[in-house]
Amino acid sequence: MRINITPQQLAAFLRVAETLSFSEAATQLAVSQPALSRTIRLMEETLGARLLDRDTRNVTLTPAGQELRPIALRIVREFESSFSELSRFVTGQRGRVVIATLPSMAAVLLPGTIAHFRETRPDVDFQILDAHSGQVHDSVADGLAEIGLTAQPSPDRQLVYHPLLTDEFGLVCRKDDPLAEGGAVPWSIFGNRSFIAMSKGSSVRASTDAAFLQARLPVAPLFECSFLATARALVNARLGITALPGLTVPLMAESGLVWRRLIDPVLCRSLGVVHRAGATLAPATLDFIAHLRQEVRRRSAAVHEEGAVRPVEETAGSPPW
Incomplete structure (x- = not known):
């Protein structure tokens, strides 16, 4: 009945x-x-x-x-x-935020963002999937992650991209390297020094390959690695120098490494948030993105190298975060 x-x-x-x-x-x-x-x-x-x-x-x-x-x-x-x-x-007080993210964004932006976020929302859980740019796009497109923190996807992907910041590429070397003194360094320096590259498929590798092509430099990496920690260790061991975006400056500084702007050409990349087209994001996720923008502004102010990290401010028609 x-x-x-x-x-x-x-x-x-x-x-x-x-x-x-x-x-x-x-x-x-x-x-x-x-x-x-x-x-x-x-x-x-x-x-x-x-x-x-x-x-x-x-x-x-x-x-x-x-x-x-x-x-x-x-x-x-x-x-x-x-x-x-x-x-x-x-109201965003409870939920689970699943993020696929570039390792650099995970290491530099997420700890501070999540710490501030959980001060008022302690019952929101997080799952963080570290991956290269293409894998981040795939994770979001396949529904394994609600949002991705990554470089801008190609237009054919069914993903919506909202820029958070631009960061400029710089040379990373030891403090006792002659290149550590002075100002900006041209990309041509990699023609006579051992180059440590990030692995193919990463947004950093795509950017450095494009810079070498633009500068007409036939640079062959001496080492290729998937993780920033590995590149950092190789530089510290005097095995070469590398080129990394400004977002990594805090990570390099922790190991006593120096970041110097690269010019001829000046190379910048755009990083932001991606989600599936037409998807409605959970309230906790929307609030998290708003906190993420605040963390980008804090980090930009804390990085002393001029222009290394620049926040992209919201414009008319931007989503409500």
Whole structure:
């Protein structure tokens, strides 16, 4: 037998069962007494059993009413709890943010962003998928991640891109390297020094290959590596120098390495947030992106090398983050 009784009807019954007074229950529920009586009568008709015995003086629970009371209490509490959880999700207080991200963005931007975010939203969980640019695009396109932090995808991908920052490429060397002194360095320097490259498929490798092509430099890497930590260690071991974007300046500085602007050509890349076209992002994710923009501004101000990292501010028509 299908019983069509709403949580609101059960809540009304419980109020009468608690007060044993239709007039008092109606006042507490902010409804008229006739309306409350109709609600109880409809419940009794639906159940096929009388729930309350009432006369001009007293209201008492029938055996069916006594049986219903704990059931109704359990259902109403579960209903209220469930919708409370839904409300917390809708307001971004609860949820799970799954991010596919470039390693440099993960290492430099995410720790501060998540720390600030969780000060007011401690019940939001994070899953971080570190990957190269193409893998980030694939993860978002395939639904494995809700958003990606990466370089701009090609136009044929069904992805929407919102720029966060531009960063400029620079040479990375040891502090005791002669190149550490002075100002900007031309890309031609890699023609006479051992070059440590990031692996093919990474956004950094695509950018450095483009720079060498533009500068007409036939540079063959002595080493190729997938992780920034490896490139950093190789430079520290005096095995060569490398070219990395300005976002990595804090990571290089931690190892005592120096970053110098590269010119002829000046090379910049755009980094931002990608998501699937037509996808509605979760409230917690939208709020996280707003915090991410704030972290980009903080990081830009903290990087002392001029122009290394520049935030891209929102424009008219930008999404609400």
